Amino acid sequence: xxxxxxxxxxxxxxxxxxxxxxxxxxxxxxxxxxxxxxxxxxxxxxxxxxxxxxxxxxxxxxxxxxxxxxxxxxxxxxxxxxxxxxxxxxxxxxxxxxxxxxxxxxxxxxxxxxxxxxxxxxxxxxxxxxxxxxxxxxxxxxxxxxxxxxxxxxxxxxxxxxxxxxxxxxxxxxxxxxxxxxxxxxxxxxxxxxxxxx
Amino acid sequence: xxxxxxxxxxxxxxxxxxxxxxxxxxxxxxxxxxxxxxxxxxxxxxxxxxxxxxxxxxxxxxxxxxxxxxxxxxxxxxxxxxxxxxxxxxxxxxxxxxxxxxxxxxxxxxxxxxxxxxxxxxxxxxxxxxxxxxxxxxxxxxxxxxxxxxxxxxxxxxxxxxxxxxxxxxxxxxxxxxxxxxxxxxxxxxxxxxxxxx
DNA sequence: TACAACATGCATACCGGTCGGTATGCTGAT
DNA sequence: ATCAGCATACCGACCGGTATGCATGTTGTA
Numbered sequence: 001x002x003x004x005x006x007x008x009x010x011x012x013x014x015x016x017x018x019x020x021x022x023x024x025x026x027x028x029x030x031x032x033x034x035x036x037x038x039x040x041x042x043x044x045x046x047x048x049x050x051x052x053x054x055x056x057x058x059x060x061x062x063x064x065x066x067x068x069x070x071x072x073x074x075x076x077x078x079x080x081x082x083x084x085x086x087x088x089x090x091x092x093x094x095x096x097x098x099x100x101x102x103x104x105x106x107x108x109x110x111x112x113x114x115x116x117x118x119x120x121x122x123x124x125x126x127x128x129x130x131x132x133x134x135x136x137x138x139x140x141x142x143x144x145x146x147x148x149x150x151x152x153x154x155x156x157x158x159x160x161x162x163x164x165x166x167x168x169x170x171x172x173x174x175x176x177x178x179x180x181x182x183x184x185x186x187x188x189x190x191x192x193x194x195x196x197x198x
Numbered sequence: 199x200x201x202x203x204x205x206x207x208x209x210x211x212x213x214x215x216x217x218x219x220x221x222x223x224x225x226x227x228x229x230x231x232x233x234x235x236x237x238x239x240x241x242x243x244x245x246x247x248x249x250x251x252x253x254x255x256x257x258x259x260x261x262x263x264x265x266x267x268x269x270x271x272x273x274x275x276x277x278x279x280x281x282x283x284x285x286x287x288x289x290x291x292x293x294x295x296x297x298x299x300x301x302x303x304x305x306x307x308x309x310x311x312x313x314x315x316x317x318x319x320x321x322x323x324x325x326x327x328x329x330x331x332x333x334x335x336x337x338x339x340x341x342x343x344x345x346x347x348x349x350x351x352x353x354x355x356x357x358x359x360x361x362x363x364x365x366x367x368x369x370x371x372x373x374x375x376x377x378x379x380x381x382x383x384x385x386x387x388x389x390x391x392x393x394x395x396x
Numbered sequence: 397t398a399c400a401a402c403a404t405g406c407a408t409a410c411c412g413g414t415c416g417g418t419a420t421g422c423t424g425a426t
Numbered sequence: 427a428t429c430a431g432c433a434t435a436c437c438g439a440c441c442g443g444t445a446t447g448c449a450t451g452t453t454g455t456a
Binding site: 027028029039043048049 | 414415416417418
């Protein structure tokens with residue numbers, strides 16, 4: 001068993017525990033119990049619980065979003081279609097149990113941003129990257145005349161990300177994929193309402 | 199000092215502590231220290247920490263929302279104007295420090311809904327009442343021909359509440375009233391986009 | 397009206413359990 | 427012989443909750 005694999009096991013277990021309980025309520029003991037490792041292993045690879053949490057943010061949450069959404073959007077020729085298609089995919093694929101625990105990113109933002117500067121910074125980097133990617137997608141849409149020229153792409157992108165997380169939050173409370181579907185459909189309508197009058 | 203006043207002091211202190219730290223991280227000792235009271239007082243008026251939290255939800259958070267928004271909307275002749283005016287008021291009046299801690303309702307929803315059934319139920323009652331009030335405002339707007347007849351008022355109301363909380367969440371992460379202003383302005387645009395073509 | 401009996405409204409002291417973190421020891425590879 | 431890679435044992439701090447004590451009314455009874 002290589003050291004890197006041990007580190008990865010701890011990271012994944014921590015990500016799952018944090019997703020379930022939140023960061024503050026996440027128990028080091030639970031994380032270790034689910035891996036079969038002990039504190040020696042954890043504190044060999046991570047100096048503190050906070051460092052472990054930040055590693056989860058950067059190496060699990062951020063990486064996941066980059067791969068699923070941000071990179072495809074950056075490389076797309078028709079990013080507007082890619083964005084709408086991705087929203088549509090999420091609507092169809094995510095099931096009820098996905099909303100039991102909510103969006104890992106949104107969860108940490110709500111919990112940690114006001115009480116931990118480092119978390120706030122790392123999380124905001126993700127949200128900002130997300131916003132910028134959507135903003136550029138809207139900009140490209142403007143050059144293609146698929147978005148009205150008077151639209152403030154930066155503000156619209158900020159709203160889209162915010163509302164997206166808001167949809168997650170509502171679906172999490174209802175624990176209902178149907179709620180998420182309905183919400184995201186309205187968000188799609190908002191994006192479409194940015195198009196020029198037919 | 200009447201018993202009711204003691205209870206109220208505990209409630210307010212608990213609401214503030216929960217707003218700052220979240221429910222799970224909220225410390226009974228901190229709450230009591232800020233009031234000058236002791237555990238005897240608290241456990242005389244509330245059987246448990248959970249009961250105290252639920253009382254905060256019902257008697258502080260819910261009551262506040264009812265008085266500020268829900269009741270005025272229910273009684274309004276032009277609820278659509280009342281809604282837009284309220285959103286505008288919030289945009290202008292709330293300052294940066296209001297977003298340091300975020301929306302008390304949204305905070306608890308994100309933290310407690312997945313891990314405590316009682317919290318989930320009580321919080322969902324508030325969200326549902328909020329949604330219904332907005333839905334009825336949109337319905338009234340339809341009878342007044344200020345909202346298109348093809349609009350799904352229930353779905354639109356659900357999205358408005360979700361996005362509203364999403365705006366809070368983003369502003370909380372950025373700790374910026376300007377972010378909230380920009381976001382809520384886009385939400386206003388969404389509401390206006392439900393109107394018939396001019 | 398006088399006094400006992402009792403309940404209300406707290407304060408104080410204490411409990412077991414869990415937390416994150418550390419100091420130390422062992423083991424195998426280099 | 428050294429050091430990375432872990433395991434084990436232990437620590438003080440804090441947690442929510444409880445048991446008990448003690449005033450201050452409030453009520454029942456003669």
